[in-house]
């Protein structure tokens with residue numbers, strides 16, 4: 083399979099688009115995500131960026147988004163504080179109208195998991211998980227070579243399991259989720275800053291960052307107990323920040339060996355969602 087075409091990755095903080103050739107991003111554009119934009123607004127942002135990287139109608143187009151995509155192609159924010167105007171939005175149908183039949187929408191972390199499993203840090207793993215620690219905390223599971231999915235698109239949303247460190251409600255409505263402790267939003271809120279990124283630059287050992295890493299390590303051990311994971315890749319703006327994976331590993335080292343899978347940084351870096359969205363599109367539409 084040749085992984086060539088175009089891709090979008092719309093997260094809670096940034097929207098990126100790319101032209102992909104043979105599984106590698108060769109051209110990329112990025113801008114901040116509009117948290118209040120509705121489906122039309124998000125589609126307009128995608129279309130303008132795609133134009134800038136040379137997309138033409140009917141080129142293969144994989145679209146990864148934060149939020150769940152149900153089997154009918156409808157898009158729902160799970161954390162409604164992150165994408166505030168996306169609920170049962172007919173993304174699949176609108177993508178086909180605007181860009182043609184060679185399009186497919188996926189959850190961003192699920193797409194990234196598939197790309198890492200096929201081309202990156204998950205190659206050769208039996209039971210693999212990808213975690214993104216970014217605006218939220220997302221996940222994708224590739225078990226026995228197959229990406230786990232569900233009709234409602236919620237499968238793999240491991241950021242919404244409870245954490246023993248959790249004390250507040252997150253935008254999903256659940257109390258004490260991993261996302262409410264470990265995400266970029268949670269780190270910034272706990273430290274009283276606007277952006278987690280500034281905290282990493284100013285105070286990389288801040289307790290809010292340590293707490294995030296601890297919550298992620300506990301999540302990894304819990305998932306390993308449930309799924310027999312042998313490898314986990316970590317991505318996202320926080321997950322890939324210098325020193326963060328080391329903090330997760332240090333916390334995980336306190337667990338018994340059986341509950342410690344191999345830990346890796348996402349090898350496709352910030353491109354795994356883009357590449358995975360296109361892989362899913364090409365496999366689904368051929």
Ligand code: ADP
Pocket residue numbers: 092093094095096097115215216217218265266267277278279280282318319320323324
């Ligand atoms: P998205 O969630 O839109 O996919 P990112 O993966 O960049 O976007 O995640 C955004 C979060 O990561 C924000 O909380 C931001 O402050 C943080 N972040 C982005 N870049 C860095 C960095 N280099 N170091 C630390 N934190 C970062």
Ligand code: BMX
Pocket residue numbers: 092093094095147148149150158159160161162164165189190191214215216217218219220221239241242261318
């Ligand atoms: C949240 C959730 C997931 C997403 C994950 C990572 C929403 C809007 N987002 O758990 O669907 O995969 O964040 O997304 O419900 P990101 O914005 O951090 O890249």
